[in-house]
Amino acid sequence: MPVDPPRSASGWGRIPRLTFGGDYNPEQWDPQVWKEDVRLMQEAGVNLVTLGVFAWSWIEPEQDRFDFSGMDQVVELLHSGGIRIDLATPSASPPPWFSENFPEALPMDQYGRRLRHGSRQAFCASSGAYRERTAMVVEQLAQRYAHHPAVVMWHVGNEFGGYNIHCYCPSSAAAFRSWLMHRHGSLEDLNQAWGTSFWSQRYSAWSQVYPPGSTPGRVNPAQQLDFYRFSSDAQLECYRAERDLISRYAPQTPVTTNFMAGTFKWVDYFRWAPEVDLVSNDHYLVAADPDNHIGLALSADLSRGLAAGRPWLLMEHSTSAVQWQPRNVAKRPGELLRNSLAHVARGSDGACFFQWRQSDSGVEKWHSAMLPHGGTATRNWREVKQLGAVLNAAAEVAGSTVEREVALLWDYESFWALEMDARPSVDMRYASEVSAWHRALWKQGVTCDIVSANMTAADLSSYRLVLVPSLYLMRQSTADALTAYTQAGGHVVVGPFSGVVDAQDRVLPGSYPGMLRDLLGLRIDEFLPLAENAAVALDDGSVGHFWTERVEARGATVEVTFTNGPAAGGPAVLHHRVGRGLVRYAATRFEAAALDGLLTRALDEAGCAPCVPGAGEGVEAVRRLNGERSWLFVLNHTDRPARIDCHGVDLLSGGEADGSFSLAPGGAAVIREQSAG
Ligand code: GAL
Numbered sequence: 001m002p003v004d005p006p007r008s009a010s011g012w013g014r015i016p017r018l019t020f021g022g023d024y025n026p027e028q029w030d031p032q033v034w035k036e037d038v039r040l041m042q043e044a045g046v047n048l049v050t051l052g053v054f055a056w057s058w059i060e061p062e063q064d065r066f067d068f069s070g071m072d073q074v075v076e077l078l079h080s081g082g083i084r085i086d087l088a089t090p091s092a093s094p095p096p097w098f099s100e101n102f103p104e105a106l107p108m109d110q111y112g113r114r115l116r117h118g119s120r121q122a123f124c125a126s127s128g129a130y131r132e133r134t135a136m137v138v139e140q141l142a143q144r145y146a147h148h149p150a151v152v153m154w155h156v157g158n159e160f161g162g163y164n165i166h167c168y169c170p171s172s173a174a175a176f177r178s179w180l181m182h183r184h185g186s187l188e189d190l191n192q193a194w195g196t197s198f199w200s201q202r203y204s205a206w207s208q209v210y211p212p213g214s215t216p217g218r219v220n221p222a223q224q225l226d227f228y229r230f231s232s233d234a235q236l237e238c239y240r241a242e243r244d245l246i247s248r249y250a251p252q253t254p255v256t257t258n259f260m261a262g263t264f265k266w267v268d269y270f271r272w273a274p275e276v277d278l279v280s281n282d283h284y285l286v287a288a289d290p291d292n293h294i295g296l297a298l299s300a301d302l303s304r305g306l307a308a309g310r311p312w313l314l315m316e317h318s319t320s321a322v323q324w325q326p327r328n329v330a331k332r333p334g335e336l337l338r339n340s341l342a343h344v345a346r347g348s349d350g351a352c353f354f355q356w357r358q359s360d361s362g363v364e365k366w367h368s369a370m371l372p373h374g375g376t377a378t379r380n381w382r383e384v385k386q387l388g389a390v391l392n393a394a395a396e397v398a399g400s401t402v403e404r405e406v407a408l409l410w411d412y413e414s415f416w417a418l419e420m421d422a423r424p425s426v427d428m429r430y431a432s433e434v435s436a437w438h439r440a441l442w443k444q445g446v447t448c449d450i451v452s453a454n455m456t457a458a459d460l461s462s463y464r465l466v467l468v469p470s471l472y473l474m475r476q477s478t479a480d481a482l483t484a485y486t487q488a489g490g491h492v493v494v495g496p497f498s499g500v501v502d503a504q505d506r507v508l509p510g511s512y513p514g515m516l517r518d519l520l521g522l523r524i525d526e527f528l529p530l531a532e533n534a535a536v537a538l539d540d541g542s543v544g545h546f547w548t549e550r551v552e553a554r555g556a557t558v559e560v561t562f563t564n565g566p567a568a569g570g571p572a573v574l575h576h577r578v579g580r581g582l583v584r585y586a587a588t589r590f591e592a593a594a595l596d597g598l599l600t601r602a603l604d605e606a607g608c609a610p611c612v613p614g615a616g617e618g619v620e621a622v623r624r625l626n627g628e629r630s631w632l633f634v635l636n637h638t639d640r641p642a643r644i645d646c647h648g649v650d651l652l653s654g655g656e657a658d659g660s661f662s663l664a665p666g667g668a669a670v671i672r673e674q675s676a677g
Contacts (some may be wrong), residue, residue, distance in 0.1 A: 049083055407450075411470075641665055
C-alpha cells in the first residue's frame with residue numbers, strides 16, 4: 001500500500017516547549033486525587049500531559065455506552081491549572097467487552113492459538129471489528145475535545161505493534177493476500193519474487209498463500225520479509241485511519257504516535273515518519289548495560305533521523321527503574337537529569353515520562369513515575385522538580401537543530417532480512433553491528449544522524465562521511481546514491497556483508513557484493529564466518545571477530561590483510577578512490593579498539609572533528625544550533641570531574657565558561673556559547 005506524501009505538517013502548533021510532563025492516567029485514581037495531581041504538576045513545572053492512553057473502558061464502559069463525565073472533569077481541571085493536553089486515543093487497549101463481543105478480533109500466534117484478554121494490545125490490526133470500534137470511540141473523542149483550548153496535540157494509540165505486530169489469524173491472512181496482490185500484481189510475479197521454484201512452493205491460487213506460520217522446516221525468506229512489511233503496514237493503516245478521523249475535526253492540531261526507535265525491530269519507522277506531524281519517541285535504558293547512555297544516544301540519533309533533522313519529542317522515558325527487566329536498577333542521583341538532557345541535546349524539544357503518578361496496582365506498579373509511591377518526600381520527586389526547573393531554564397534551545405557531519409544508514413528491511421534464520425552466521429546481527437559503529441563515534445565525541453538507507457545523493461550531500469554498517473539488503477537506488485555521493489567528493493565506510501541481496505532477499509548475480517562491487521572496487525569470492533568465539537589476526541595488529549571474507553581487490557587498494565584464519569593473506573580493509581571521494585570497506589567485525597581506529601581514520605580524512613576536542617572519555621558533548629546562536633550540552637557520565645574548552649554561560653548554574661568549564665562527576669551543563677573572539 002502506498003504511503004502518502006508527507007502531511008502539510010502542522011509541526012508543533014501550540015505545544016509548549018521545552019515540553020515537560022508525562023502519561024496521566026487519572027482513571028486509576030479517585031477524583032479527590034486529581035486536584036492534588038494538578039497542584040503537584042504545577043509545582044514540578046509540568047506543562048503537558050498525555051491523557052487517556054489506556055482509558056477505553058473508562059470512556060466506553062460497555063459497548064455503545066459512552067461516559068465522558070470523568071474525562072470532562074479532568075480536562076477542565078488541567079485546563080484551569082494551565083497544563084496542556086496531548087489527548088490520546090485509547091486504541092492500544094480494547095476493553096474486555098470488546099474481546100467478548102468480537103472474539104475473532106483477538107490476535108493469533110504463529111501456532112494458530114488465539115491470545116486471550118487480560119493484558120493490552122489484545123487485537124489483530126487487520127480485524128474489521130477492531131477498526132470499526134476504534135473509529136467509533138475516536139470519533140466520539142474528536143467530536144468532543146477537538147476544539148478544547150487545552151488540547152494541543154493528539155496521540156494515536158500507543159507504541160503500535162509492540163505486542164501484537166505479527167498476527168496469523170484468518171483476517172490477517174486475507175489482508176496479507178490483498179497486500180501481496182497490491183505489491184506484486186499477479187500470482188506469477190509473486191512466485192517469481194518469492195523464488196517459489198525452490199522446494200516446490202509454486203502457488204497456483206491466491207487461496208494457497210498464508211502468513212508464514214509454524215511449518216515443519218524453515219520458511220521461505222522472501223515470504224517472511226513480505227509478511228514483516230505487511231505487518232508494519234497493517235499497523236500503519238490503523239494509525240492513518242485514526243489520524244485522518246481526528247484531522248477531520250481538528251485539522252490544525254498536530255497528531256503523533258509514540259515510536260520505539262532503536263529498540264523495536266518490527267515497525268519500519270521510516271515509512272511511518274512522514275505520517276506524523278512531529279516525531280515522538282519512547283526510550284528506556286537497559287539496566288544491565290553499563291554504557292546504556294550510548295544506547296540512549298542511538299535511539300535519539302535515530303529519532304532525529306526520522307524527524308529529518310527537525311526537533312522531535314521524547315514522549316516517554318523513566319524517572320528511575322522500570323519493572324520489566326530482570327533486574328530493575330534504579331537511576332543513580334543525577335542520572336535522570338543527564339538522560340533527559342542527552343535526549344534534548346540530540347534534538348528532543350522536551351522530556352516526558354511514563355507516567356505521572358506511580359500506580360498502586362496492575363503490572364506497572366513497580367515502574368517508577370514522576371510522583372512516586374512515597375509522594376513528594378522522595379529523592380525521585382526532588383529530581384523531577386529539578387528537571388522541570390532545568391528545562392525551563394534551557395527553554396531557549398527549542399526549535400534549534402543538532403550539529404552533525406556524519407550519517408549512519410539504517411534500514412528496517414535489511415535488519416529483518418539479515419537476522420532471519422539460515423544465514424551464514426548467527427553472530428552477524430544487524431542491531432549489534434550498527435550499535436558497534438555508533439558507539440565508536442560516540443566515544444570519539446562525534447554526533448551522527450541515523451538516517452534511512454533510502455536517502456538520495458542530494459540528501460547525503462550535507463554530510464562529510466556516510467557509514468554503512470552491514471547493509472545486507474540493498475536497493476539499487478541506495479547503491480546509486482552512495483556512488484554519486486562519493487563521486488562528488490563524499491567519504492563512505494562500508495561494513496561486511498553489505499549490498500548482497502535485493503529487496504526480495506535474492507542474491508544479486510555475479511560475484512558478491514552485487515550492489516557495491518564497482519563502488520568498492522573489489523569482488524568477494526566467498527563469505528567465511530568463523531566458529532563460535534573464534535577470532536583472526538590482522539597484519540596491523542588488530543583482531544577480527546566471527547566474520548571474514550575472501551576478498552579480491554579490483555581497483556581498490558589493500559590497507560590491512562588477514563594473517564590467519566580462512567581468509568589468511570587476503571585483504572581485510574581496502575579503500576577505493578571514486579571521482580573526488582573515497583570509499584573504504586571492512587571485511588570483518590573489528591574488536592572495539594580497531595573499529596575506533598578505522599573510523600578515526602575515516603573521520604580525519606573526511607575532515608570531521610569531535611564536537612569538543614579533548615572532552616575526555618565518558619564526557620558527552622553535543623551542540624544545538626539556531627542561526628548564529630549555539631548551545632553546547634555537556635554531560636559527565638564518569639565519576640571524575642571533567643573540564644572542557646568552551647566560552648559562554650551555563651543556563652543551568654549561571655556559571656561562566658571563559659575558555660574552559662569544569663563539570664562535577666555526573667554533572668550536566670547547557671552552555672549558551674559565545675565565540676571565543
Ligand atoms: C512503554 C509503554 C508505557 C509503559 C512503559 C513502561 O513501552 O508505552 O505504556 O508500559 O513502556 O516502561
